[in-house]
Amino acid sequence: MTGNIYISGQIGTFDGVTGVELIDVIGQVKKQPKATAYNVHINSEGGLVDVGFDIYHYLKSLGKPVTTIGSGIVARILLDFITGIVANYNESKRKQSKLYVDRYFLQSSKLRLSILKFITYGLAILIAFFIEYIFMIGEFKPHHLIQKVTFTTIVISFCCAIEIYSIFFENIKRMGFDIILKIKEIITQAWKLYKILKGEKENE
Numbered sequence: 001m002t003g004n005i006y007i008s009g010q011i012g013t014f015d016g017v018t019g020v021e022l023i024d025v026i027g028q029v030k031k032q033p034k035a036t037a038y039n040v041h042i043n044s045e046g047g048l049v050d051v052g053f054d055i056y057h058y059l060k061s062l063g064k065p066v067t068t069i070g071s072g073i074v075a076r077i078l079l080d081f082i083t084g085i086v087a088n089y090n091e092s093k094r095k096q097s098k099l100y101v102d103r104y105f106l107q108s109s110k111l112r113l114s115i116l117k118f119i120t121y122g123l124a125i126l127i128a129f130f131i132e133y134i135f136m137i138g139e140f141k142p143h144h145l146i147q148k149v150t151f152t153t154i155v156i157s158f159c160c161a162i163e164i165y166s167i168f169f170e171n172i173k174r175m176g177f178d179i180i181l182k183i184k185e186i187i188t189q190a191w192k193l194y195k196i197l198k199g200e201k202e203n204e
Helices: 022-031 049-063 071-097 098-107 107-133 152-172 179-203
Strands: 002-008 037-043 066-070
Touching: 002 022, 022 049, 037 071, 107 152, 152 179
Parallel strands: 002 037, 037 066
Antiparallel strands: none
8 A cells, every 4th residue: 555645835933834744644654554654745845954854753763665746836836847849849850851859859959958957956946955955945935025934945946937938938938839839919909809899988
């Protein structure tokens, strides 16, 4: 039997916000005594480094296979990777014969770039996490209107912003759907409709 452990939201409690603690993970494990392995579902923006390491060491101490399943930034990276492959395939199909597409589209520079970006984001997040741990960098407040954040949270947010842009304004456009163009068309049509309705109202 494979058990499921869910780590969602902030890791650790600070700034008056209750986050996931080691005791929460232990409680989930104890509710599944027959589990011979665990799937750990992670959807977190980060949090306290020491709590994260406590959870990690506890799961490791169980002596059972543990599989991590990421969402949030991980899901965005995978979505960007998948849409990049589809966009690359469509471009290759438009430019070359089917035989060329079947044999060579997976060797393109664009696909290699997607793989490189996937690895770079993962390394950036890990490096940020270990910098916090080694130099004991706590959460800080970059602006009085913004809640306290961690260095890792900033890196993850930056990666998310790049991925969102890449998905909606690069890959989907290469797949044949231009979001910016569609928005412009909608605005143009809405403006025309406004002018027509305004003209009819003035003529009444």
